[in-house]
Amino acid sequence: MENNQKQNEIQVELTEDVAQGTYANLAIIAHSSSEFIIDFIRIVPGVPKAKVKSRIILTPDNAKRLSLALQDNISKFDELSQSGAPTSFGGVVIPPLGGVRGEA
16 A cells, blocks of 8 residues: 555655745636636736736636635634634744734
8 A cells, every 4th residue: 555655646846936936916717618717917006907927727626626725725724813823834934914912
């Protein structure tokens, strides 16, 4: 069984430029019978034209998996946010909105 696990492992490579990420503040989603297309866009105030920064094309099954994964992560994020505990993002602690509560 251990051998089967090793065969099913996928090694994911994250290049340095992709690891930096691309900021987007709008997503437009379209679909056909065979695929979902998500365009990630950055809108800048005062600029009349917005550019698509990334386009992701998914099968319907993978779009459903993405939706479930997002729902799960948002629920976990909300639970942490409501508790007032600092959240962690990639090892970096993000304090709750309003700053860190100090003690005197």
